[in-house]
Amino acid sequence: MNTLKRVLTGTLALAMSASMLAACGGDDSSASSTPGGNNSTGTNDSTASGDKTVIKVYTFTDETQGMINDYLAANPDVAAKYDFQVTLEAKAADYIQKVSAALAGDDAPDLFVADADYAQLFAGLEGTATLAELGVDFDENDYYAYMLDFTTVDGNRMAISHQAAPGAVLYRTDYAEQYLGVKTPEEMQEKLSDWDKFKAVADELKKNDIAMVSGIDELKRCFMANRNTAWVDADMNYQIDEALIKQYLEVTKYLADNDEVAYAQNTQWNPEWYEGMKEKVFCYFGCTWYLHYTIKPNCVVNMSGKDADGNKVATDADLVEGNGSFGKWGMIQGPMPYFWGGTWWYGSDKAAADPAKKEAVAGVIEYYTCNAETMTAYAKKSGDFVSKKSVVDAIKSDEAFKNPFLGGQNHYEFFAQAAANVNAKTMSKYDDTFNTAVNDATTKYVLEGASMDDAIAYIKEYAMSNIEGLK
Amino acid sequence: MASTAKKRGKLEKNHWGYIFIAPFFLTYLIFQVVPLIDTFRYALTDAKAWYMDPEQAYNFVGIDQFKFVVQDQFFKDALWQTPLMWIMGFIPQLGFALLLAAWFTNEKIRVKGQGFFKVVFYMPNIMTAATIGALFLAFIRPNGFIHNFCVAIEYVKNEKYPIISPWFGRGIVAFINFWMWYGQTMIVLIAGILGINPSFFEAASIDGASGFQTFRKITLPLIRPIMLYSLVTSLIGGFQMFDVPNMFAVGDTHAVFGPAVSTIVMYIKRVAYSGTFSVGRACAASVILFAITAVCSLILFWAMRDRDAAKAAKAAKKRAKELAAMEGGNI
Numbered sequence A: 001m002n003t004l005k006r007v008l009t010g011t012l013a014l015a016m017s018a019s020m021l022a023a024c025g026g027d028d029s030s031a032s033s034t035p036g037g038n039n040s041t042g043t044n045d046s047t048a049s050g051d052k053t054v055i056k057v058y059t060f061t062d063e064t065q066g067m068i069n070d071y072l073a074a075n076p077d078v079a080a081k082y083d084f085q086v087t088l089e090a091k092a093a094d095y096i097q098k099v100s101a102a103l104a105g106d107d108a109p110d111l112f113v114a115d116a117d118y119a120q121l122f123a124g125l126e127g128t129a130t131l132a133e134l135g136v137d138f139d140e141n142d143y144y145a146y147m148l149d150f151t152t153v154d155g156n157r158m159a160i161s162h163q164a165a166p167g168a169v170l171y172r173t174d175y176a177e178q179y180l181g182v183k184t185p186e187e188m189q190e191k192l193s194d195w196d197k198f199k200a201v202a203d204e205l206k207k208n209d210i211a212m213v214s215g216i217d218e219l220k221r222c223f224m225a226n227r228n229t230a231w232v233d234a235d236m237n238y239q240i241d242e243a244l245i246k247q248y249l250e251v252t253k254y255l256a257d258n259d260e261v262a263y264a265q266n267t268q269w270n271p272e273w274y275e276g277m278k279e280k281v282f283c284y285f286g287c288t289w290y291l292h293y294t295i296k297p298n299c300v301v302n303m304s305g306k307d308a309d310g311n312k313v314a315t316d317a318d319l320v321e322g323n324g325s326f327g328k329w330g331m332i333q334g335p336m337p338y339f340w341g342g343t344w345w346y347g348s349d350k351a352a353a354d355p356a357k358k359e360a361v362a363g364v365i366e367y368y369t370c371n372a373e374t375m376t377a378y379a380k381k382s383g384d385f386v387s388k389k390s391v392v393d394a395i396k397s398d399e400a401f402k403n404p405f406l407g408g409q410n411h412y413e414f415f416a417q418a419a420a421n422v423n424a425k426t427m428s429k430y431d432d433t434f435n436t437a438v439n440d441a442t443t444k445y446v447l448e449g450a451s452m453d454d455a456i457a458y459i460k461e462y463a464m465s466n467i468e469g470l471k
Numbered sequence B: 001m002a003s004t005a006k007k008r009g010k011l012e013k014n015h016w017g018y019i020f021i022a023p024f025f026l027t028y029l030i031f032q033v034v035p036l037i038d039t040f041r042y043a044l045t046d047a048k049a050w051y052m053d054p055e056q057a058y059n060f061v062g063i064d065q066f067k068f069v070v071q072d073q074f075f076k077d078a079l080w081q082t083p084l085m086w087i088m089g090f091i092p093q094l095g096f097a098l099l100l101a102a103w104f105t106n107e108k109i110r111v112k113g114q115g116f117f118k119v120v121f122y123m124p125n126i127m128t129a130a131t132i133g134a135l136f137l138a139f140i141r142p143n144g145f146i147h148n149f150c151v152a153i154e155y156v157k158n159e160k161y162p163i164i165s166p167w168f169g170r171g172i173v174a175f176i177n178f179w180m181w182y183g184q185t186m187i188v189l190i191a192g193i194l195g196i197n198p199s200f201f202e203a204a205s206i207d208g209a210s211g212f213q214t215f216r217k218i219t220l221p222l223i224r225p226i227m228l229y230s231l232v233t234s235l236i237g238g239f240q241m242f243d244v245p246n247m248f249a250v251g252d253t254h255a256v257f258g259p260a261v262s263t264i265v266m267y268i269k270r271v272a273y274s275g276t277f278s279v280g281r282a283c284a285a286s287v288i289l290f291a292i293t294a295v296c297s298l299i300l301f302w303a304m305r306d307r308d309a310a311k312a313a314k315a316a317k318k319r320a321k322e323l324a325a326m327e328g329g330n331i
Helices: A002-030 A063-074 A076-081 A092-104 A116-123 A145-149 A173-180 A185-191 A195-206 A220-224 A242-257 A271-278 A288-298 A349-353 A355-369 A372-382 A389-396 A411-420 A431-447 A452-466 B002-042 B064-071 B073-105 B114-126 B129-140 B145-152 B166-194 B198-206 B211-222 B224-239 B243-247 B264-273 B279-303 B307-330
Strands: A053-059 A082-089 A111-114 A167-172 A283-287 A329-332 A344-347
Touching: A053 A063, A053 A092, A053 A355, A063 A076, A063 A082, A063 A355, A063 A372, A076 A082, A076 A355, A082 A092, A082 A355, A092 A116, A111 A116, A111 A355, A116 A344, A116 A431, A167 A173, A167 A288, A167 A411, A173 A185, A173 A195, A173 A329, A185 A329, A195 A242, A220 A242, A220 A431, A242 A431, A242 A452, A271 A288, A283 A288, A288 A411, A329 A411, A344 A355, A349 A355, A355 A372, A372 A389, A389 A411, A431 A452, A452 B073, A452 B264, B002 B279, B064 B073, B064 B279, B073 B114, B073 B166, B073 B224, B073 B264, B114 B166, B129 B145, B129 B166, B129 B243, B166 B224, B166 B243, B198 B211, B211 B224, B224 B279, B243 B264, B264 B279
Parallel strands: A053 A082, A053 A111
Antiparallel strands: A111 A344, A167 A283, A167 A329
C-alpha cells in the first residue's frame, strides 16, 4: 500500500516538474513567434508544412506580408514549393532585440528586414549572411551608393534596400495658393529654401490660423541627416555637430513659441500627427515611402475600410480628389536635402547554408531589388521610389506616370534628383539612442525653458549613460 | 500494520511534504537562484547582451560598473524619484484602506452592500497597469479632460501645449499606484481585523470606548503584523515600480514627462536594452536596487517589531537567569 502511494506520488511530482520544465523549454522556442502568426509555433522550422519548405520571415512593417503575397502570386512555382511565414512583426525596440536574439540562436529567421535606424546594427550581427553567400546577383553601379555603403561590413555587402528614401517637404498646394500666392512647386521651393525663409512662411501662415508643422519633432529627421559628423567615431569618442543641433533647437523653439505648430509636443506617429494631414497643417517632412504609405492613406476624411482591430482605414476607392486633402499636396526639396528610412533585406547564415532556402530567400530579394521588370511593376503599383537607378530613370521619363495624390506631379523626377544628394556617412549604429536624447533635449529646451547649453549637455549625458565606453 | 503506521506516522508525513514541495524548490533553484547569483557575477563585468556578443568575451572590471552607476545623474534621479513616487502613493493608499477597513468591519455601522463596494474598490487592481497608464495618458493628452481642465485654469499656456510639469507627472504616477492598490490593501486589512478576537471589541464597548478609541487601542495594535506585511510588500513593489511610469516616459514616441518619472527599473531596462546593451551595468544597478530594498525592509521590520512582546521576552529571559542564579546560589 505504502509503496504504491510512494510510487504514485513520485510519478506525480516528476510529471509536475517535467511539465514545468517542458513549459519553460517550449516558451523559449516559441517566444519569438507572434500569436497572430500561424501554425508553425512550436514546430521545428526545418519541418515542412505540408510538403512545402517553410521560410521564416521577421519584419517591422505590415508591408512585408503584402509584398511577399504579391511575389508568390506572380510566381506560382515558388508558391508551390515554399511556405513563407511571417512569424514576427514588431516595432523598433522590441524588434531589434528579438531579431538579434533569434539570429544568435537556433531559431533564426531565414529572411528579415530592417529600417534605417538599425540597418547598420543588423548588418554587423552574428548570423547575418552576406548577399554573395545568398547568391543575390546585382550590379553595384546601378544603385544609390549611400544605400549599399550603409550596410557594408568589412567590404561585404550584407543587405540591399528595395527603396531609396530621399526626403522631401510635402506641402499643401491649396494653402500655398490661398495664403502665400504660390502656384508652382518651383516658387514654393524658393520660399522655403532656407530656415529663415521657412520661419517667415510660418509667420505668414500663422496669421491665417494654419500651423506650419504638426509638432516639435517634425524637423528632426531633416536636421539629423545633415550632421557633418557621426555621433560616435571609430574610437568611441562622442562628437556633435553643435552648430546644426543648436539651429534645430532654435528653429523648433521659434515655431513653438509663436504658436506655429499644431501641437507643442512630439507628434510623430501619434493621432495628432495624422489629424493634421487632413487639415490645418501646412507641411510635413516626408520621404518616398512616407508619401504612399503614411500620408496618402491618412489624408482622407471618409474612410470606408476597416483594419483587423476595427479601426477605420482608407481603401483605394477613398483615395480621390475632394476627400480630405487628397490631391492638394505638392512636393519640394525644402531647406535641406535629407533621407529618412529605407527597407533593407537580409538573409541569415542559416538560410545561406540550406540550398533550398537560399534559393527562395534570394528569389524574393532579387524580385524586389534586382529585377528591373518586377521593380517597375512594384513602383507603379505602390508609388514607392525604388533603389535601382536604371528603373528610376525609365519611370522618370515615363510621361504617363503621374501621381494623383500630388495633383499630377511626377514624384520620380523629384526624388531622382534628391537621391543623388543623399549622404549617409554620418549614420552610426547608436543613432537610436541619440534620437531619444535629442527628443528629450528638445522637450527640455523648447517646453521646459532649459538653457541651450543644458540641452546640448543633456545629449552627451544621456549618451554616456546608454553607451558603455563612450568618451 | 496499523501499529507500525502509528509509530512512523509523524516522520512519514514530513517526508511526503518534502516530496510535494520539491518541484517548486527545484524550479526555483534552477530558474531563480542561479540567475540571481549570476547577477552578482555579471555586475563585476563589462558584459553585453549575449546576442550582441555571442562569444561572451567580457572582462572582469571590478567595481567600475558600480562606480559609473552611482555617479550617473540618471540613476541618481531615479534613486530619489522612485521612493518619492511610492511614498506619495502609499500614504493615501494606507490611509484610505484603513478607513474603509474600519468602516466595513464596524459592527455598529453595518455597511450595506459590502460585497459590491469591495468589488468596486478592488477593480482597478484587476486591470493591467499598462491599460490604466494608457487611460490616464488619454486624459492628459491634448483634448483629454485633465488637459482641458489645466488649460481652463491657465495652468497650461494654451491647448497646443502638453502638461509637462515634472511634479504633475510624479503626482499622476503616485495617484495611479494609490488607486490601483488601496482596494487590495483594504481587503488584506479587513482580513486582519476579522482575525481579532471579537470579545476585545465587546469588552471595549461595554467599557464605553468610542469608535475611535476602539480603533486606536485595539484594532491598530493588533493588525500591526498585517500592516507590516502590506508596508513591506508595497515597499518592495514600489522600488521595482516600472509599468505605470514607463507609460509616461516612452522616449521616442510620446515623451510627456520623460526623465521626470524615471525609476530605477526603467534605468536598468534602458541600459540593458538599448545603446550598447550593457548587461554588466544593468546588473550593477540591480544589485544596488537589491541592497536598498533589503536594507529598507530590515529597517521596517526592526521599527515595527512588537515592542511589548520583545520586552516581555527580555524580561522572561532575565527572570529565568535570576532564577537560575538563585537556584545556583541555593545549591
